[in-house]
Amino acid sequence: EAQVTQNPRYLITVTGKKLTVTCSQNMNHEYMSWYRQDPGLGLRQIYYSMNVEVTDKGDVPEGYKVSRKEKRNFPLILESPSPNQTSLYFCASGWTSLGEQYFGPGTRLTVT
Amino acid sequence: QKEVEQNSGPLSVPEGAIASLNCTYSDRGSQSFFWYRQYSGKSPELIMFIYSNGDKEDGRFTAQLNKASQYVSLLIRDSQPSDSATYLCAVNPGGSQGNLIFGKGTKLSVKP
Numbered sequence: 001e002a003q004v005t006q007n008p009r010y011l012i013t014v015t016g017k018k019l020t021v022t023c024s025q026n027m028n029h030e031y032m033s034w035y036r037q038d039p040g041l042g043l044r045q046i047y048y049s050m051n052v053e054v055t056d057k058g059d060v061p062e063g064y065k066v067s068r069k070e071k072r073n074f075p076l077i078l079e080s081p082s083p084n085q086t087s088l089y090f091c092a093s094g095w096t097s098l099g100e101q102y103f104g105p106g107t108r109l110t111v112t
Numbered sequence: 113q114k115e116v117e118q119n120s121g122p123l124s125v126p127e128g129a130i131a132s133l134n135c136t137y138s139d140r141g142s143q144s145f146f147w148y149r150q151y152s153g154k155s156p157e158l159i160m161f162i163y164s165n166g167d168k169e170d171g172r173f174t175a176q177l178n179k180a181s182q183y184v185s186l187l188i189r190d191s192q193p194s195d196s197a198t199y200l201c202a203v204n205p206g207g208s209q210g211n212l213i214f215g216k217g218t219k220l221s222v223k224p
Contacts, residue, residue, distance in 0.1 A: 033212070042216035043156070043200065058211050090155055098144050098204050101212060103155040 002027045004104035006091050012110045013081060021076045021107050023091030031094045032074040033058070033101065034066065036087040043090070049074055050097060081111040114139045116203050118215035126223050131188040133218050135201030138182070143206030145177055147186045150198045150217065159199075160186065191222045 004025045013019055025032065033048040035058075045058030049068040063085055065077040074093075078085060088108050092101040115138040125131045133147075144163050148156035160175040162168045162184065168175045174187040184203075188195055201215040 035214075040216070043202075043214040045211045045213075048211060059213075097211075098206060100146060100158050100161050102158065106155050 002102075004091055004093050004102055006089075006104040006107050008107060009105060010108050012112065014112055015082055016080050019078050019081060019109075021078075021089060021091075021109070023074045023076065023104060024072050025074075025091075025093040025102075026072065027093060027102070028071065029093035029095055029102075030071070031097050031099075031101070032068065033092045033094075034064070034074070034076050035090045035092065036060065036085075037090060037106075038087050046076070046089075048097070081109075083111050085109065086111050114203075114205055114213055116201055116213050116215040118199075118201050118218045120216060121219040122221050123218055124221045124223060125191050127191060127193060129191050129222075131191045131195065131220055131222070133186040133188075133199050133201075133220065135184045135186075135203075135215055136182055137184070137201075137203045137213075139203070139205045139213075140179075140182060141206060142179075142182075142203045144204040145175070145184045146202040146204075146212075147173075147175060147184075148200040148202060148214075149195075150200055152198075156200055188220075191220075193222045193224050196220055196222045 034046040047066040049055045091104040094101040147160045150156045162175040176185045198217040
């Protein structure tokens with residue numbers, strides 16, 4: 001089944017404790033992206049990747065890191081999480097940056 | 113700042129009616145346009161995409177694009193209660209950028 005998977009689905013952590021949210025797709029997509037969704041603010045792009053080893057900042061990259069060492073994986077790293085990073089996070093992938101994107105199930109992160 | 117604007121709603125329509133969802137965007141050079149449906153607590157699901165001026169139909173859904181007016185809309189014919197969800201408009205500015213800009217969404221409620 002073609003899909004985008006994320007892990008963990010739910011995470012509660014404390015301020016400053018490094019964490020990684022994994023994202024994997026099995027559709028051989030070139031393009032992958034991370035978003036956060038907050039009430040009243042909608043979906044905002046954090047980082048995106050056009051291809052392996054190519055990443056770029058979206059609209060809200062502060063406090064996040066990404067890497068794209070393999071085509072299928074695009075982990076999101078929070079080196080020192082803070083409470084303002086409490087949010088619902090979505091990974092997405094697509095054939096190109098201009099085309100449709102397919103979303104993972106989401107990761108609900110709470111930072112206390 | 114590139115923006116995508118949607119009426120937040122809620123938009124309430126009776127079952128069987130046509131629901132009309134609207135979206136405007138600020139970047140005149142935008143190249144691709146998408147409509148996503150998001151049920152509460154779930155990830156966005158692609159419904160329609162449109163690249164050229166005019167109408168594009170898929171089942172009960174019709175996307176309409178007017179680049180001169182910087183306007184894209186989604187019509188849902190024969191609305192069903194299962195169509196009740198938040199509908200997100202997304203725009204890709206194109207060019208060398210890989211970011212997708214989302215509107216904040218319109219909440220649709222279809223009453224039986």
